[in-house]
Amino acid sequence: MPSKRGTATVRAVLCALLIAAAPCAHALPSFEQVRAHWRSSDWLLLSRDGVPLERTRVDKTARRGDWVALADVSPALREAIVMSEDKRFYEHSGVDWHGAAAAAWADLWNTRTRGASTVTMQLTGLLSDEPERSGRRSIVQKAGQAVSALWLERSWRKDQILEAYLNLVPFRGETIGLSALSLTLFGKAPSGLDEREAAIAAALIRAPNAPYTKVSERACHILRDMKAPERCANLDSYVELAFARPAPAILTVSPDPESLAPHFARRIADEIHPVAGERVVTTLDAKLQRFATDTLKRTLAELNAPAHARNVHDGAVVVLDNATGNVLAWVGSSGGLSGARDVDAVLARRQPGSSLKPFLYAEAIDERRLTTASLLDDAPLDLQAGGGLYIPQNYDKDFKGWVSVRTALGSSLNVPAVRTVVLVTPHRFAKTLTALGLPLAQSGDYYGYSIALGSPDITLLSLTNAYRALANGGVVAPTHDLPGSPAARNHRTPDPAHRVFSADAAYIITTVLSDNNARTRTFGFDNPLATPFFSAVKTGTSKDMRDNWTIGFTSRYTVGVWVGNAEGDPMWDVSGVTGASPIWAAVVEYLHRNVPSTPPVAPPGVVRTRVAFEHDVEPARYEWFLKGTEMSTVHLAADASGASERSTAYAPPSARNARSAAPSIGSPTDGTVFALDPDIPAQRQRIVFERAGGASTRSTWRLDGKPLGHAERVLWLPWPGRHLLELVNAQGASVDAVHFEVRGATARTAAAPETRAQARSPRAQPAKAPAG
Structure with a gap:
């Protein structure tokens, strides 16, 4: 030393x-x-109140985190x-x-x-x-x-x-x-x-x-x-072990092992190209983003529990502020539950099913073709389409006969919706959907009548914002993901706000979507769509239960939820009320845990009148009308809007497939393919077997070799597969027979999925005729 x-x-x-x-x-x-x-090698995505949500590396020369005090x-x-x-x-x-x-x-x-x-x-x-x-x-x-x-x-x-x-x-x-x-x-x-x-x-x-x-x-x-x-x-x-740990692509201090907003961060990066060390404040609410993420994952995990696996692994949630259009939550994936976690399901195009019906009826009301008291015939319907027949059907305890528009929309009946698109025309309806911001890839003539049942491919973000237009009295406006000027650095300038529906039509449709009584004939009174505060909501499910949607709004927020499988595999017994709806209900209840949601005020262009229905088709009630269309009694022959008269014009001829000399099968026709409706519980769907001729001759129904009874009209609970239906005379000989097929169902009938039924002839256009 x-x-x-x-x-x-x-x-x-x-x-x-x-x-x-x-x-x-x-x-x-x-x-x-x-x-x-000091500059981090990452750019940082922040919530509107400054909470870190996501880090994305930009500088590849060195790895630096935030400055640490x-x-x-x-x-x-x-x-x-x-x-x-x-x-x-x-x-x-x-x-x-x-x-x-x-x-x-x-x-x-x-x-x-x-x-x-x-x-x-x-x-x-x-x-x-x-x-x-x-x-x-x-x-x-x-x-x-x-x-x-x-x-x-x-x-x-x-x-x-x-x-x-x-x-x-x-x-x-x-x-x-x-x-x-x-x-x-x-x-x-x-x-x-x-x-x-x-x-x-x-x-x-x-x-x-x-x-x-x-x-x-x-x-x-x-x-x-x-x-x-x-x-x-x-x-x-x-x-x-520490040295063997793979270096993450991003540096995150989130309590979750997975980041909170990876898909939203990717969208922002594509729009404004943040640099290393930049802190980007967005419109997201950190607590809401975490709640929506956790709720989605928890619900999907429950649906895939070993005891009743439902084969549903993906989902997405979007929450919009009605007044500003700010995106408050953007959950693009279920994360580790998904086999395609990098796919942003908020922007992926999928079939929306029945969730387009509110816009169809709003247009018909605006054009004064229908009122919510108008009667539409829920009965078999054949329409010529591209050289074949388009035969939409729904099987919620059989066809219901005459129903009001309020019941048809609230209970998501398919045939009345198709009858309505005949009045509006697919071409005009497609133009309305485009005006709402839905990214339709084809014209209305391409989709045909199936456009009423949700055959176009659209995104969750665009559909949720279209429902926001209903919440805002018919005016569609752009969404915002960054505060301040939307024309900020490299940020696209959005389209200006514009009116699609009148405030009157939007209000009337809102009263239907918020009316739990209107949906009870399909969904029952006790369902997840019935919130303890004002909300207007609709479900939708695409063919073969591949996509399930619940979209709705309160007085302050619009929430959209999608569940399904990114690769397109069908779900098993998952429907709007069992898949997307519980997530939607949890999110809106979280949003309004401390904030009330109040119904909108009726605009000056509507009136409320008590109406009665001929032959007590539906109970008398108070109904909302555009001024000048109100009525006190709705007749089956033709109501004030002419809806009943128009409806019968499109019903199939009564003599279809009739044989006057001997008993024959009037419905279904030979070769019919039935696809069960994902918007209606499976156990509540029925296929109608009906005789067409020889009613006085005693004959017996026989299905797949087993007797079904002697009634003129039999309601059968559908079962998947190919079937042989026969009429048998008193001597046991078959006098008429048809082959038909049931698709879209599964053997898992213990659950009660919302399903959609639709029957098509084998000549119907497969590209245009949706099963949902």
Whole structure:
């Protein structure tokens, strides 16, 4: 060891060099400048109140996290750094003269020591334009560092020096700074590092790319200095596992192992191209985003429980502010439950099923073709379509005969919707959907009458915003995901707001969608769509139960939910009331846990009148009308709007398939294919077997060789597969027979899915005729 006289000599020699190197010290920045110029390698997505939601790496040259305040560094790590790099850090004024003398003495006798660079001296190297990251420095370089360290100690506080050092020091590989190291190596924030992890981090400063055995050995020495030798147990294995941990593509300090808004972050990145270190404030609500994410995952996990697996793995949720159009929640995937977690289901195009019906009836009301009291015939219907027949059907306890528009929309009946699109025409309805912002790929003539039942492919975001137009009195306006001007840097300028429906028609449709009594004939009175506060909502399910939707709004928010499978596989017994609706109900109840939702005020263009229905087709009630269309009695022959008369014009001829001489099968026709409706519970659907001729002759129904009875009209609970239906005379001989097929059902009939039934002849257009 050097004597006191040797130490003084070293001090004198170094002082001479310090005087010569003094001018370079004044080039060092202040602590505030260093912190202000720090840039993470990621850009950070923030909620509207500044909560971090997502980090996305931009700078590929180095991996840097956020600047970490010393108060957010674990005490164990602060101790480990001082023990490893500068034991007299809190005692010296930048230069450890005792250590320098020891190093000089060791050099004289050619003995290796740890060197004399203090934390402060190392920091000056990191702050210089060309920091020395490795290798031995010359005596002149050492002197320059010493001068800078003395100056830094006079200008900065000790806590600032240690804080800057921990943020700027290089660690393993491309990792710079404690934040990046702790998140990549240990998967936690710097505040959570324990003694063992702190010792490993400190050991990496001296030899950042050393093998794990060397790092473990060095870390154990540090633990002994920290008086924690017991933490050396199994240290080799721990370091090896830490080194084997794959570096994440993003750095996140979210409590969830998965990030909160990856798909939304990708959308923002595509729009404005954030740079490294940028903090982008969005319109998302962090608490709502987490709640929607957790609710979606929990519901899908329950649907896939081993006892009743339903084969549904994907979902998405969007929440919009009615007044501003701000996107408050954007959940694009179910995360780990999904086999296609990178697919953003908010923007993926899928068939919406019955969720388009409110817009169809709104257009018919605006054109004064129908009122919500108009009667439509829910009976078999054949329509010529592209050289074939389009035969829509729904089987909610049989065809219901004459029903009001309110019942048809509320209970999601298919045939009345098709009758309505005949009045409106597919071409005009498609133009309305396009005006609402739905991305239809083809014209209305391409989809044909099936457009009434949701055959176009659209996105959850566009459909949710279209329902927001109903909430806003018929005016569609763009959504916003960034606060401030939508024409901000590289951000697309949205289309201006414009009216699609009158405020009167939008209000009347809202009264139907919020009327639980109107939906009871299909969904029952007790269903997830009935909230304890005002809400207007509709479900939809596409063919073969591939897509399930629930979209609705309150007085303040519009919420859209989709569940299904990204790859298009059918779900098993999952419907609007069992799949998407519970998620939707949970989200709207969360939104209104402390905020009321009140019904809209009736606009001046509507009137409320009590109406009665001929033959008590439906109970008398008060109904809303556009001024000039109101009535007090609705007749079956023709109501004020002419709806009943128009409806019968499209019913199939009564003589269809009739044979006057002998009993024959009038319905179904030979070769009919029935697809069960995903919007109606399976156990409530029926197929009608009806005789067409020879009613006076006694005959018996026989299905697949088993008798069904003698009635003129039989309602049969459908079962999937190919079937043979016969009429048998008194002698047991078959006098007429038809073959038909049932599709879209599964053998899992214990549950009660919402389903949609639709029958098509084999000549119907497969591309245009949806099964949902």
